[in-house]
Amino acid sequence: DQQVKQNSPSLSVQEGRISILNCDYTNSMFDYFLWYKKYPAEGPTFLISISSIKDKNEDGRFTVFLNKSAKHLSLHIVPSQPGDSAVYFCAATDTNAGKSTFGDGTTLTVKP
Amino acid sequence: NAGVTQTPKFQVLKTGQSMTLQCAQDMNHNSMYWYRQDPGMGLRLIYYSASEGTTDKGEVPNGYNVSRLNKREFSLRLESAAPSQTSVYFCASSEQLLIAKNIQYFGAGTRLSVL
Numbered sequence: 001d002q003q004v005k006q007n008s009p010s011l012s013v014q015e016g017r018i019s020i021l022n023c024d025y026t027n028s029m030f031d032y033f034l035w036y037k038k039y040p041a042e043g044p045t046f047l048i049s050i051s052s053i054k055d056k057n058e059d060g061r062f063t064v065f066l067n068k069s070a071k072h073l074s075l076h077i078v079p080s081q082p083g084d085s086a087v088y089f090c091a092a093t094d095t096n097a098g099k100s101t102f103g104d105g106t107t108l109t110v111k112p
Numbered sequence: 113n114a115g116v117t118q119t120p121k122f123q124v125l126k127t128g129q130s131m132t133l134q135c136a137q138d139m140n141h142n143s144m145y146w147y148r149q150d151p152g153m154g155l156r157l158i159y160y161s162a163s164e165g166t167t168d169k170g171e172v173p174n175g176y177n178v179s180r181l182n183k184r185e186f187s188l189r190l191e192s193a194a195p196s197q198t199s200v201y202f203c204a205s206s207e208q209l210l211i212a213k214n215i216q217y218f219g220a221g222t223r224l225s226v227l
Contacts, residue, residue: 009152032213043116043202043218044155051213089154098143098162098209099170100216102154 003027004092006103014111019077021106023090026071030092034100035064035075038087047088048075080110114138118203118219125193125226133188133222135203143209144186145170145216146178148199155202161186162209193226200224 005024013019023033031052036044050057050064050073057064063076077084090103119134137144142163147155147170157170161180175197177189186205190197200223204216 004154006154034213034215036218041220043204043220044216045218046215049213049215093214095210095214098214099157099160100214102147102156104152104154 001026002104003030004090004101004103006088006090006106008106009104010107010109012109012111013080015082016079019075019080019084019108019110021075021077021088021090021108023073023075023103024071025073025092027092027094027101028071029094029096030101031095032093033064033066033073034091034093035062036089036091036102038089038105044089077108080108082110082112084108085110116203116205116217116219118201118222120222121220122223123225125190125224127194127226129193129226130189130191131193132190133201133203133224134185135187135219136185137203137205137217138184139205139207139217140183141205141207141217142183143206143214144180145204145206146176146186146188147202147204148172148197149202149221150199158188158201160209193224195226198224198226 034049035047038044091100145160146158159178
C-alpha cells in the first residue's frame with residue numbers, strides 16, 4: 001500500500017506560467033512534509049517543507065500548500081523557469097518514527 | 113564542501129558477485145540512509161542508521177547488509193548480487209532522525225547493473 005502518491009508522472013508547462021505538482025498521502029500520522037528536486041545524474045536536493053500545523057509555506061517562487069482534511073499537498077512554482085525542469089519528489093515524515101516516505105516523483109518540463 | 117560522497121558512481125556485476133557501496137558524509141550528521149530508486153519509482157529505504165553504532169531495516173532490506181563504520185561512513189553490501197538489484201542507489205544523511213524537519217542530504221548515486 002503506497003502511503004504517498006504523486007499521481008501525475010509528468011507535467012509540461014510554458015516558461016512564465018504556474019506549475020502545480022500534487023501529492024496525496026494516506027497515513028494520518030505524517031506530520032511533516034518535504035519536497036525534493038532531482039536533476040539527472042544527481043541526488044535529490046531539499047526544496048521546501050511544511051509542518052502539519054500550517055497550511056502554507058512560501059519561499060521565493062515556491063509555495064507549498066497543505067490540506068490536512070483531504071490529506072493532500074501541492075507545490076506551486078510561479079513563475080516557472082526552464083531551470084526548474086527536474087523530477088520533484090514529495091516526502092512525508094512521521095516524526096515519532098523518524099523515517100520519510102517518498103512518492104514516485106513527477107517530472108516537470110518547463111518549455112522556453 | 114563535499115557533503116555526501118558515494119563510490120563507485122557506476123558498477124556492473126555478474127549474478128552472484130558481491131560488492132560494497134561506500135558512503136561518507138562530512139556534515140557531522142548523526143543519521144544515515146541507503147535508498148534504491150528503480151525506473152519510474154520513488155526512493156525506497158533499504159537500511160538506515162539513526163546514530164553511530166545502530167542500524168535498522170527499512171522497507172526493502174532483503175539481499176543487503178550495512179555497516180555504520182563510524183559517524184562519517186555507512187556502507188551497503190550486496191553479498192550475492194541478483195538482476196533484481198539492478199538500480200540506482202542513493203546514500204543520504206541528516207542531522208537527526210527524530211526531529212520534525214528531518215532534511216536529508218543525498219549523494220549523487222551509484223548506478224548498479226547486475227547481469
